Amino acid sequence: MSDRIVRFRRIQLAEYTDIGARLLIACYRPPPWNEEWSPKLAMQRLNELSSTPSCLSIGAFHENSLVGFAAGVPHTGAQGTSLYLSEIVVEPQFQNAGVGASLLLSFERLAKELGYESIWLVTARAESTIRFYYNRQYQEPETLLVLARTI
Template sequence: MPIEFRRITPVEAARSAVIIVQAYAEPPWHEEWSLENAASRLNELATTPGCLGLAAFEAEEPIGFAFALPHTSVIGRGLHLAEIAVLPNHQRKGIGSSLLSRLEIEARNMGYLQIWLVSQQSGRIANYYTGNGYEPSRRLRVYLKRPG
């Protein structure tokens, strides 16, 4: 069955919550997402003004997605790659890389100057991003604090 890549609608994004649940349960993440939280996350992204959401579809069913949000910085307009995930049984077939490539083309056509993301700093996921041409920042680090 051929895979179709295109923009994802908010309704299709809502149907994609299972992708987060299944993909993030696998190594290296080992995260236990509820379907409700995954649906809320995708709704947040899909309804954010300026969101660029792309998906891979097989037989009209989403099997992977990438969501990027506008982020203007000192250098100008950029995109923050907020989420990318592919169903486990479709991983390692180039779908995620195709989503990234298509996102980069759309970003360039829309005048964005850069795409940035936050992810693991080493291991398979880091290798995936560097293999797709992304470079680790030498200046920035992620900080976290839980309120309370």
């Protein structure tokens, strides 16, 4: 990966939904997620995000091709305004080379410039994802619990 220069910049996610959907499918297929996204649902996911007011998106580019992105939406609560990091994906061949970490750092810097006070996210309960975020000072709040129910 050392010969691959990756640059990061703010993007309008709506302009990249096709390639973004392909990245999302490729990134969530292998462990630890093991998710089988259809192209239709991946496009729907990105359209939902990109149509959310104040959606913040950063793209990772190699030779003008999108190889990853991070997207978040505002969340205002009693503690102030934070960003919910809805998606962060990196093309598999660019993973484990610092691209994801740099993408996350770029996202954090832009969020701070825009006045956000914190970032929160939900991720797979797997050693690799937990380690990735813990190594970047993300913590599991003692007061919060993520719950889900199939209806």
